[in-house]
Amino acid sequence: xxxxxxxxxxxxxxxxxxxxxxxxxxxxxxxxxxxxxxxxxxxxxxxxxxxxxxxxxxxxxxxxxxxxxxxxxxxxxxxxxxxxxxxxxxxxxxxxxxxxxxxxxxxxxxxxxxxxxxxxxxxxxxxxxxxxxxxxxxxxxxxxxxxxxxxxxxxxxxxxxxxxxxxxxxxxxxxxxxxxxxxxxxxxxxxxxxxxxxxxxxxxxxxxxxxxxxxxxxxxxxxxxxxxxxxxxxxxxxxxxxxxxxxxxxxxxxxxxxxxxxxxxxxxxxxxxxxxxxxxxxxxxxxxxxxxxxxxxxxxxxxxxxxxxxxxxxxxxxxxxxxxxxxxxxxxxxxxxxxxxxxxxxxxxxxxxxxxxxxxxxxxxxxxxxxxxxxxxxxxxxxxxxxxxxxxxxxxxxxxxxxxxxxxxxxxxxxxxxxxxxxxxxxxxxxxxxxxxxxxxxxxxxxxxxxxxxxxxxxxxxxxxxxxxxxxxxxxxxxxxxxxxxxxxxxxxxxxxxxxxxxxxxxx
Amino acid sequence: xxxxxxxxxxxxxxxxxxxxxxxxxxxxxxxxxxxxxxxxxxxxxxxxxxxxxxxxxxxxxxxxxxxxxxxxxxxxxxxxxxxxxxxxxxxxxxxxxxxxxxxxxxxxxxxxxxxxxxxxxxxxxxxxxxxxxxxxxxxxxxxxxxxxxxxxxxxxxxxxxxxxxxxxxxxxxxxxxxxxxxxxxxxxxxxxxxxxxxxxxxxxxxxxxxxxxxxxxxxxxxxxxxxxxxxxxxxxxxxxxxxxxxxxxxxxxxxxxxxxxxxxxxxxxxxxxxxxxxxxxxxxxxxxxxxxxxxxxxxxxxxxxxxxxxxxxxxxxxxxxxxxxxxxxxxxxxxxxxxxxxxxxxxxxx
Ligand SMILES: [Zn+2]
Numbered sequence: 001x002x003x004x005x006x007x008x009x010x011x012x013x014x015x016x017x018x019x020x021x022x023x024x025x026x027x028x029x030x031x032x033x034x035x036x037x038x039x040x041x042x043x044x045x046x047x048x049x050x051x052x053x054x055x056x057x058x059x060x061x062x063x064x065x066x067x068x069x070x071x072x073x074x075x076x077x078x079x080x081x082x083x084x085x086x087x088x089x090x091x092x093x094x095x096x097x098x099x100x101x102x103x104x105x106x107x108x109x110x111x112x113x114x115x116x117x118x119x120x121x122x123x124x125x126x127x128x129x130x131x132x133x134x135x136x137x138x139x140x141x142x143x144x145x146x147x148x149x150x151x152x153x154x155x156x157x158x159x160x161x162x163x164x165x166x167x168x169x170x171x172x173x174x175x176x177x178x179x180x181x182x183x184x185x186x187x188x189x190x191x192x193x194x195x196x197x198x199x200x201x202x203x204x205x206x207x208x209x210x211x212x213x214x215x216x217x218x219x220x221x222x223x224x225x226x227x228x229x230x231x232x233x234x235x236x237x238x239x240x241x242x243x244x245x246x247x248x249x250x251x252x253x254x255x256x257x258x259x260x261x262x263x264x265x266x267x268x269x270x271x272x273x274x275x276x277x278x279x280x281x282x283x284x285x286x287x288x289x290x291x292x293x294x295x296x297x298x299x300x301x302x303x304x305x306x307x308x309x310x311x312x313x314x315x316x317x318x319x320x321x322x323x324x325x326x327x328x329x330x331x332x333x334x335x336x337x338x339x340x341x342x343x344x345x346x347x348x349x350x351x352x353x354x355x356x357x358x359x360x361x362x363x364x365x366x367x368x369x370x371x372x373x374x375x376x377x378x379x380x381x382x383x384x385x386x387x388x389x390x391x392x393x394x395x396x397x398x399x400x401x402x403x404x405x406x407x408x409x410x411x412x413x414x415x416x417x418x419x420x421x422x423x424x425x426x427x428x429x430x431x432x433x434x435x436x437x438x439x440x441x442x443x444x445x446x447x448x449x450x451x452x453x454x455x456x457x458x459x460x461x462x463x464x465x466x467x468x469x470x471x472x473x474x475x476x477x478x479x480x481x482x483x484x485x486x487x488x489x490x491x492x493x494x495x496x497x498x499x500x501x502x503x504x505x506x507x508x
Numbered sequence: 509x510x511x512x513x514x515x516x517x518x519x520x521x522x523x524x525x526x527x528x529x530x531x532x533x534x535x536x537x538x539x540x541x542x543x544x545x546x547x548x549x550x551x552x553x554x555x556x557x558x559x560x561x562x563x564x565x566x567x568x569x570x571x572x573x574x575x576x577x578x579x580x581x582x583x584x585x586x587x588x589x590x591x592x593x594x595x596x597x598x599x600x601x602x603x604x605x606x607x608x609x610x611x612x613x614x615x616x617x618x619x620x621x622x623x624x625x626x627x628x629x630x631x632x633x634x635x636x637x638x639x640x641x642x643x644x645x646x647x648x649x650x651x652x653x654x655x656x657x658x659x660x661x662x663x664x665x666x667x668x669x670x671x672x673x674x675x676x677x678x679x680x681x682x683x684x685x686x687x688x689x690x691x692x693x694x695x696x697x698x699x700x701x702x703x704x705x706x707x708x709x710x711x712x713x714x715x716x717x718x719x720x721x722x723x724x725x726x727x728x729x730x731x732x733x734x735x736x737x738x739x740x741x742x743x744x745x746x747x748x749x750x751x752x753x754x755x756x757x758x759x760x761x762x763x764x765x766x767x768x769x770x771x772x773x774x775x776x777x778x779x780x781x782x783x784x785x786x787x788x789x790x791x792x793x794x795x796x797x798x799x800x801x802x803x804x805x806x807x808x809x810x811x812x813x814x815x816x817x818x819x820x821x822x823x824x825x826x827x828x829x830x831x832x833x834x835x836x837x838x839x840x841x842x843x844x845x846x847x848x849x850x851x852x853x854x855x856x857x858x
Contacts, residue, residue, distance in 0.1 A: 505638035
């Protein structure tokens, strides 16, 4: 479709007057019904790449997304833009709501759905009747076993797509190095996807590592940086508890600053409150876990601090990339101490069942007289071997691809040892890979050369060179950081009547 | 505040109920036992004032009170605690903020949540309309609430400017009659054009109170507002329109069916066989209806004299335990009659 016409559509639906990098090419590819793989850095407007085609084309667009909160946010944002015929189908809907949605299923232009729900034949059956114009896989790197956020359910999407009579695919990701791109294509059994890969380096963000010895030094450094730079700030933690504790600590010390915490365990309404307050400059500092940020559209974040470094460089790139969306100079600061690899190593171990558990569960299922794997049985299994949710999804998927579970039927196998050996092999490969990722992160944190150079050379051939505030190995400190353009904060307290007048826009 | 309320409840319950009964009252369990308890022990003001109360937090708080010797092991129940002598003495020296005296759970808890949501959404919509802005994330995403607000705008048929002025007048008229700090707190929760109100946690941190105490303050403010609206509907037409009853019915669906049949004059035995329910279930329904609906006539089930005798006995023995009362009253009085008498008698005094 012609650029001018597309621009008209863009303006009509989203009131933007121009496309951002990559959007036009990707949208054109999608409208030509090509299977498309697009790697766009965070914050460059990935969602427009399917939202605009969804509104232009006849039929329904299905969007698979890994996080329910992310889907709900997207639907809310679209509705706020007066695009109402969109829905997120989640496992949190009650029976009544779901029934209502499914009885009007053909009225929606966009259906957001989690990969888990797409495993239900009932759901597939409801979707097969629809004319599907596009099947979108958001955060497509989740499909790769080597990606930093592997989701077994994503691997089954290929079957789903087949069941839906192979609509055109758009796979989107912000971070997918070449090996992950290969994985995405092969898992989807699409060999000739049209690829659009855009460089992910962010020249306006300086990369600074602060090396410390013990945790108390981290708190001091954190306090020093945040009190010196009064700018919209995100602080990332791996632990929910610490995010809360440090938020309290900072709030007690920096009394003139508005500070909140944010993590996935909070109630949805509280999460929205904090998010929206941050967006509207009513909050200055958010102490958060990786749950924060996806789908956040705040352009003036100036400082992203990593109190804990994530287990992979890809996550780090995605997280600090939330700074400086407006192109203004911003800074990433990593607080690093030698023992920092303990947390990510622990989380990696938590993600997979141990070899012993795998062997024992396989053995148990084969020797017990059980024929069906009902929910109650699963609960007992999980209790007996203390298998958490993520571990169980891994195990179940492995048992299925090895033919030991079909539907919820337990199939007796001839060679049980082969099954458990093969799963254990897979588990140890994956564990190995994850630990390698952690080692890579640790190695980068200890680099002595240019951090920018070392970071991006893993993913792309070139990057934009930066003269000012490149990284902590090229430059000493943050003295050159120009804080121009930082928002003006209005914290003057006024009477409740004045506040109410302001809210209702009336003269007192 | 929270601990004072727990101690007050425990004192009123006189160790005739387990400490779990207090949890059920505060959290607002919809069971006949709990509803009866609040009237019998004059705790109806505290019914459902903390609908989101966490069981673990409650247990922890009880344990703290035990650690401070304000509560002690119950004489009547295993694994339960009741107020100690020291607790009763302490309670005499404790006072709740005057605002808390406006809390009236039995009366207002069915409106509170929905009223707040409607009011907050109404203000957010109004504020954005006033700024000619229609792209924002609504603070409430429940379909029924959004629908209520849509209909209200239709009903009033006024431009947003005059609605905003009227709402301002109504709200300030009420808020001017409470302490400044509470008016401040209430207004800080509101959202509008490019502005999002504070969450409970944020307010708690600001006023240096626990979350549960903050919730109690917030409930009291809202109950106060609801009371003012109720006393002077003509003066607060907008707020009154926002205060419709909760969509959730108070009486269970099943009890409601029984009620309809009873009101058509069908005898209980026949209802029991018609609906294929045990007689005891039908009795439960009648007691449930009696508790919720003061206008529901009981004379077909219990005469005035029987009622008076039962209530007098309960008073004389200073107990509301069914088993004790039944033993005292003898075989001429059924459990059903005793429960009915207590339900209505409690409701009258409470
Ligand atoms: Zn450098």
